[in-house]
Amino acid sequence: MTSVELTEVSRWYGNVVAVNDVTLTVGPGLTGLLGPNGAGKTTVLHLMAGLLAPSQGKVTVGDQSAWRNPEMYRQLGLVTERESVPGFLTAREFVLASAKLHKLPDPEAATRRALGIVEMEAAQDREISTYSKGMRQRTRVAAALVHDPKVLLLDEPFNGMDPRQRMHMMDLLHRMADEGRTILFSSHILEEVEQLSGTVQVIVSGRLAASGDYRHIRRLMTNRPHVFTISSSDDRRLATVLIGQESVSGVSMTDGSLQVHASDYGTFTRALAKLARTSDIRLTSILPADESLEKVFSYLVAT
Numbered sequence: 001m002t003s004v005e006l007t008e009v010s011r012w013y014g015n016v017v018a019v020n021d022v023t024l025t026v027g028p029g030l031t032g033l034l035g036p037n038g039a040g041k042t043t044v045l046h047l048m049a050g051l052l053a054p055s056q057g058k059v060t061v062g063d064q065s066a067w068r069n070p071e072m073y074r075q076l077g078l079v080t081e082r083e084s085v086p087g088f089l090t091a092r093e094f095v096l097a098s099a100k101l102h103k104l105p106d107p108e109a110a111t112r113r114a115l116g117i118v119e120m121e122a123a124q125d126r127e128i129s130t131y132s133k134g135m136r137q138r139t140r141v142a143a144a145l146v147h148d149p150k151v152l153l154l155d156e157p158f159n160g161m162d163p164r165q166r167m168h169m170m171d172l173l174h175r176m177a178d179e180g181r182t183i184l185f186s187s188h189i190l191e192e193v194e195q196l197s198g199t200v201q202v203i204v205s206g207r208l209a210a211s212g213d214y215r216h217i218r219r220l221m222t223n224r225p226h227v228f229t230i231s232s233s234d235d236r237r238l239a240t241v242l243i244g245q246e247s248v249s250g251v252s253m254t255d256g257s258l259q260v261h262a263s264d265y266g267t268f269t270r271a272l273a274k275l276a277r278t279s280d281i282r283l284t285s286i287l288p289a290d291e292s293l294e295k296v297f298s299y300l301v302a303t
């Protein structure tokens with residue numbers, strides 16, 4: 001059982017602070033690292049993989065320091081974000097090259113084992129250029145785990161996949177985690193971690209903003225303040241009724257529609273339907289205002 005640990009880690013590039021005083025332990029099982037673009041996810045993974053030195057703090061894999069420690073690569077595999085697989089090779093050739101780079105005693109057997117884990121045996125002798133996105137990604141996973149590492153890090157492994165491919169990849173990650181490995185993957189899409197049974201660590205602007213299971217994170221995000229645009233059979237009367245509600249912090253009428261600031265999504269939406277019914281007002285549309293993912297995540301930092 002191998003854990004990866006960050007203790008008071010910061011990493012800056014010139015005057016850009018990419019990771020800001022993060023303390024975090026990722027233990028055996030499956031963990032998601034969630035955050036908007038530019039939050040520092042890649043930097044965290046590269047620190048864990050020993051590709052970057054922390055500007056401050058300590059990064060360990062098992063009991064060993066990650067930085068400047070080639071020994072660590074026996075324990076760890078990394079699937080990088082950018083898809084760079086030579087299309088003219090077959091999956092078997094690609095994974096075998098990785099096995100040879102690791103100087104494994106029986107590279108052929110290790111290649112067969114890794115391709116078996118990702119269920120790529122049937123297509124292993126076809127050129128990678130003929131594969132689907134999901135198959136290419138699984139081939140890259142096989143290359144990263146050919147040396148049977150205890151820790152596997154994956155940077156945005158679901159990027160560009162359709163829902164079926166995504167489910168297949170999530171099953172694969174769960175299976176590897178169930179074998180006792182420490183698996184950490186990054187994502188900038190909340191729905192991508194929906195099928196995750198393990199922990200989600202949320203990172204925003206280089207800081208650890210929240211952690212817990214998917215339902216906990218989802219709740220934190222939906223319980224934040226929301227703005228709704230509402231149309232009804234009598235907007236003006238609806239406005240006067242709503243302003244008396246505890247879950248409403250402001251009401252305004254602009255361009256013929258009603259804007260409502262609600263302090264809590266769940267309480268407000270439940271109250272709205274009931275109020276409209278008892279006041280005999282017909283609701284014709286309720287639209288949540290468009291909020292960028294950035295803003296939603298930032299709310300978590302503020303709490």
Ligand SMILES: Nc1ncnc2c1ncn2[C@@H]1O[C@H](COP(=O)(O)OP(=O)(O)OP(=O)(O)O)[C@@H](O)[C@H]1O
Pocket residue numbers: 013016017018035036037038039040041042043044188
């Ligand atoms: N080599 C670099 N030089 C300067 N700034 C960098 C460098 N690498 C990353 N950054 C900056 O550090 C911050 C964190 O970047 P990082 O790539 O770790 O985020 P991320 O969460 O992985 O985002 P993305 O999903 O968009 O890759 C960003 O502001 C980014 O612009």
